[in-house]
Structure formats: structure tokens, C-alpha cells
Amino acid sequence: MSARHVILVGLPGAGKSTVGPLVAAALGRPFLDFDVELARRIGASVPEQFARDGEAAFREREAVLSRELAAAPAMVLAPGGGWLANSAASAPLRPAGRIIYLRTTPAAALARLGAAVADRPLLADADDPLAALAALLARRSAAYETADLTVDTDGLDPAGVADRVAALVRAAEGGA
Numbered sequence: 312m313s314a315r316h317v318i319l320v321g322l323p324g325a326g327k328s329t330v331g332p333l334v335a336a337a338l339g340r341p342f343l344d345f346d347v348e349l350a351r352r353i354g355a356s357v358p359e360q361f362a363r364d365g366e367a368a369f370r371e372r373e374a375v376l377s378r379e380l381a382a383a384p385a386m387v388l389a390p391g392g393g394w395l396a397n398s399a400a401s402a403p404l405r406p407a408g409r410i411i412y413l414r415t416t417p418a419a420a421l422a423r424l425g426a427a428v429a430d431r432p433l434l435a436d437a438d439d440p441l442a443a444l445a446a447l448l449a450r451r452s453a454a455y456e457t458a459d460l461t462v463d464t465d466g467l468d469p470a471g472v473a474d475r476v477a478a479l480v481r482a483a484e485g486g487a
């Protein structure tokens with residue numbers, strides 16, 4: 312099979328947007344961040360889209376972008392944290408992708424996010440963001456665990472995570 316998209320999945324704070332460009336540089340492929348691309352297309356940030364148009368509209372936008380990318384040349388992709396559990400979005404892209412789960416605990420994700428929790432609409436209004444992240448993980452972990460490959464990110468810095476992802480992808484592609 313030809314080279315496939317490398318698709319990073321995991322909780323908010325897993326590091327998809329941070330690690331993605333490093334993986335892309337290591338593999339010599341373009342990088343695309345869904346949240347950034349959708350904000351550019353719609354002309355509104357993700358929190359603005361949630362507030363103005365609702366979550367369902369945002370999820371449909373993720374699905375449209377996924378369908379477009381299914382036929383695109385191989386890239387490194389960072390969808391939003393809810394993409395894999397949104398099967399209308401992830402199913403069309405799955406056959407064209409190698410899915411890598413950046414696994415993290417809710418506590419580590421929250422520590423990484425810090426004040427940026429305010430930019431995550433599913434966490435921003437929670438009385439207890441740690442409990443909200445744990446609830447997201449409980450709902451999504453079965454989907455995340457269907458990834459082709461997993462990297463445990465707690466205790467690794469972004470460069471360390473990117474090195475592991477790039478090495479796993481090279482090994483998988485070399486053996487394909």
C-alpha cells in the first residue's frame with residue numbers, strides 16, 4: 312500500500328497539535344491541524360464555532376474535511392480530540408490512515424493544558440476540568456484503543472513523543 316496519512320488521536324492535551332509538526336518534519340510530510348484548518352475555513356475559532364453554531368455543526372465540519380483528505384497525498388494529521396469517537400468523521404479517513412494514539416492520563420493532560428483549558432469548549436465551563444477530562448476518556452478510550460499504534464506520552468517531552476511516533480511509523484511502513 313502507498314504511504315498513508317499518520318493520524319494522531321487522543322484527549323485534549325495529549326499533544327496532537329504540538330507533536331504533529333515535529334513528526335511531519337521528521338517524516339518529510341505536510342502537517343495539517345483540523346482545528347486550525349476549520350477555524351481558517353469558517354473564519355471563527357473552535358470555541359466561537361461551538362458557541363455560535365453548536366457542537367453538531369463542528370462535528371459535521373470535521374466529517375467534511377475528513378472526506379476531502381481521504382484522497383489527498385500522505386500527510387501528518389492532528390484532528391481534534393473528539394474526531395475518532397465521531398465515526399461519521401473518522402470512518403471515511405480510517406482506511407487512508409495509520410492511527411496513532413497519544414495516550415495520556417487526564418491529570419497529565421490537564422497539567423499540560425493549564426490556562427488553555429479555556430479554549431476547549433468541552434472543558435471550559437466544567438466545575439471540575441479534571442473530572443470532565445476523565446469523563447471524556449471514559450467515553451472515548453474504547454475508540455482510542457482501536458488505534459493502530461500507541462505511544463504513552465506521560466513523562467516524555469514533545470520531541471521525545473515525536474521521535475517515538477516517527478520510529479513506529481518508519482518501522483510499520485518498512486514492514487508493510
Ligand SMILES: Nc1ncnc2c1ncn2[C@@H]1O[C@H](COP(=O)(O)OP(=O)(O)OP(=O)(O)O)[C@@H](O)[C@H]1O
Nearest residue numbers: 322323324325326327328329391392423467468469
Ligand atoms: N509531551 C508533552 N509534554 C509536555 N507538554 C506537552 C506535551 N505535549 C503537549 N504539551 C503541551 O500541552 C499543551 C496542549 O497540547 P496540544 O495543544 O498539542 O494538545 P492537543 O492534543 O492538540 O489537544 P486538543 O485535542 O485540545 O487539540 C500545549 O501547551 C503543549 O505545549
Ligand SMILES: O=C(O)C1=C[C@@H](O)[C@@H](O)[C@H](O)C1
Nearest residue numbers: 323346357391392393431432
Ligand atoms: O476533545 C474534543 O472533543 C475537542 C478537542 C479540540 O481539539 C477541539 O476539536 C474541540 O475543542 C473538541
Ligand SMILES: [Mg+2]
Nearest residue numbers: 327328346389
Ligand atoms: Mg490540538
